[in-house]
Structures are given as C-alpha cells and as structure tokens.
Amino acid sequence: MALADPVRRDLLRRLAAGPARVADLAAPHPISRPAISKHLRILTEVGLTAAQDHGRERHYRLLPGGLAPIADLIDELSPRPPFAESALDGLDLEVRRTVREHVGEQTPRTSPHATEETA
Template sequence: MDVFAALSDPVRRDLLRRLATGPARVVDLTADHGISRPAISRHLRVLSEADLVHVDDVGRERHYRLNRAGLAPLTTYVTSLDRGPRFDESVLDGLDLEVRRTVRERRSTKTKTRTTNTTSTSTEESA
C-alpha cells in the first residue's frame, strides 16, 4: 500500500496522530474515535500494509505503534517541495546591468545631440 493512499483517509491520519503519542490497543483507539472495532482494525491493517504502524503482540493483546521510518517517503516528498525552484537573484543583477547600460546610452545620445545642435548653431551664426 502506498503511504499517500494510506494517509488519504482522515480517520487513518487521526490514528497516526494518536499513535505518535505512544502505543495503543484497538480497544483504546476505538474509544478515542467512536467507530467500531472492525473499522479501526481495517484502518490499522491499511496503515500496517503501508509500513506506517508496527504491531507488537503482548500476551493476548496487540499493541500498535507508529513506525516513523515509514514516513520517509512523505518526508522526502515534502522536503523536495521546500527545495523546489527558487528565484534566481542573478536575474536581478543582469537586469540592473541592463538598466545602467540603457541610462548610460541615453545620456550619451543626449550629449551627442547637444553637441551637434551647438555646432550647427555656431556654424549658422558664422555664416
């Protein structure tokens, strides 16, 4: 059974939260959730198949406990989302460089225009 499929049911997620506090018997879990023992047993079987819980036989009782190692696929998935694509700040550096270049070119063009206009006016006045 897939970990994600096992965790898709809210009752199973509640059972895991309860088992995270310590081992429990089916009768204890039934009292916590208010559903039948067979229903709790089916949910525990699914969690066991997904390797999310371990069963310890203690005398005539079965004690269920959380298997934290079974959560590894979930942890890996969530961690991969957190390390997902990040904004590359070097893009901003490139943008900053381009803005500065454009400003410099505009200043250069204005200076050339003023020089050309001043030279044209001086030549016209001389004539």
C-alpha cells in the same frame, strides 16, 4: 495514500504519544472496531505502524521511518535552492502580462474555477 483518511491520521497522532491497544485506539472514534482494524492493517501495510501481541491484546506502535516518503515529497516540492528556472519562468510570465496590458482586455470565460488572479 495512507494519510488520506482522517481516522488514520488520528490513529497516527494517538500512536505518536506511544504504543496502544486496539481497544484504546478505537475508543475515541465513533466507527466500529472492525473498521479500526482495517485502518490499522492499512497503516501497517505501508510501514507506518507495527504490532506486537501481548496475550490477547495487540499493541500498535508508530514506525517513524514510514513517514520518509511523504517527507521526501514535501521537500521535493519545495523549490528552495535552485529556483533559478522558476524565476525565469516568472520573468517570462511578467513580460507577456505587460505586453497584453497595453492592448486592453478583460477575461471572463466560462466562470473558471478559482482563477483568483486574472492578470
């Protein structure tokens, strides 16, 4: 994903404040200009930015539409209206939990990763 890289996110934030030349975009970053160039290419390829040449400089700007796919994903992952099924699953879990509770047990296993709750 294009948003995966912190440098790229930074570039986008900068561009959210308006178009900018490559040199200006690169300035705040400790990495080489070719590296910035690559990031800009990636952002452009996925439709998040676009460029316009003005003589020897190139102005990049944000294409807000490019965010749509991610926006879609996040609300696809927000079980807002129809959390009916979800609620049922939760009920199911609750039932099983309650049942096991009455037999008495602990759950160690091989130090599982961040199991937080061991209901």
